[in-house]
Amino acid sequence: MRFAVATFPGSNCDLDCVHAVEDVLGAPVSTVWHQQTDLDEFDAIILPGGFSYGDYLRTGALARFSPVMESVVAAAKQGKLVIGICNGFQILCEVGLLPGALMANDHLQFRCATPELVVENADTPFTQDYQSGEQIQIPIAHGEGNYYCDEQTLQELEENRQILFRYNSENPNGSTAGIAGIINRAGNVLGMMPHPERAIVDWMGSADGAKIFTSMLRNWEER
Numbered sequence: 128m129r130f131a132v133a134t135f136p137g138s139n140c141d142l143d144c145v146h147a148v149e150d151v152l153g154a155p156v157s158t159v160w161h162q163q164t165d166l167d168e169f170d171a172i173i174l175p176g177g178f179s180y181g182d183y184l185r186t187g188a189l190a191r192f193s194p195v196m197e198s199v200v201a202a203a204k205q206g207k208l209v210i211g212i213c214n215g216f217q218i219l220c221e222v223g224l225l226p227g228a229l230m231a232n233d234h235l236q237f238r239c240a241t242p243e244l245v246v247e248n249a250d251t252p253f254t255q256d257y258q259s260g261e262q263i264q265i266p267i268a269h270g271e272g273n274y275y276c277d278e279q280t281l282q283e284l285e286e287n288r289q290i291l292f293r294y295n296s297e298n299p300n301g302s303t304a305g306i307a308g309i310i311n312r313a314g315n316v317l318g319m320m321p322h323p324e325r326a327i328v329d330w331m332g333s334a335d336g337a338k339i340f341t342s343m344l345r346n347w348e349e350r
C-alpha cells in the first residue's frame with residue numbers, strides 16, 4: 128500500500144505523517160508537493176496538519192484550490208482512502224469532500240491538549256482495529272476546530288454512523304455534538320481534528336493513534 132502525503136505551503140505535520148506511516152506500517156510513503164497532480168501511483172492520501180497559506184482568509188480556504196486537490200477529489204471518487212488531519216480536515220470540508228465547516232474555537236484561543244475521545248464507529252476502513260465505544264487519547268493543536276453543520280446534516284451524520292470520533296468529557300473547541308472526526312457517506316474519506324501521527328508510540332504519551340494507520344493497511348489488504 129503506497130501512501131502520499133500532500134504538502135502545501137505552510138504544512139507542518141507532513142514529515143510526522145511520513146514517519147507515522149514508516150514507523151507503524153513500514154509501508155512506502157512519499158510527500159507530494161501541492162502543485163503535483165498525478166496521484167495514480169498511490170493507494171491512500173494523507174492531507175496533513177499545519178497552516179496552509181498561513182490560514183489566510185479561513186483555514187483551508189486557499190489550499191482547497193491547489194492543483195493537487197483536483198486529483199485528491201478524483202482519488203476519493205475512485206474509492207481510494209483519504210485522511211485529512213486537522214488542517215487537512217479543514218481542507219476536505221472546504222473542497223466539499225466532507226459536509227460542514229470548521230470555525231474558530233468557541234473560546235477563541237489556540238488550544239493544545241490531549242483530550243479523551245470515544246470511537247463511535249469501529250466498522251470503517253479507518254477504525255476497524257478499534258472497538259466501538261473504546262476511549263482513546265489523541266492530541267489536538269488548533270485554533271479552528273469547532274466543527275459546525277446544520278441540523279439536517281447532523282441527523283444524516285448520526286443516522287449513517289459517519290461520526291467516528293467524539294470528545295468524551297470536555298469539548299475543547301465547542302464543536303457540534305462533540306464531533307472530533309467524521310467520514311464521508313461512501314466511507315473512504317476521513318477528516319479529524321486530533322493528530323494520530325502524534326500518538327503512535329508510548330513515549331509520545333499515547334500510542335492510540337497507531338490503529339488508524341493499521342486499520343487503513345488491513346482494510347486495503349482485505350480489499
Ligand SMILES: NC(=O)CC[C@H](N)C(=O)O
Pocket residue numbers: 175176177178179182186212213214215268269270271272
Ligand atoms: N494543527 C493544525 O493543523 C492547525 C490547523 C489550523 N492552522 C488551525 O489552527 O486550526
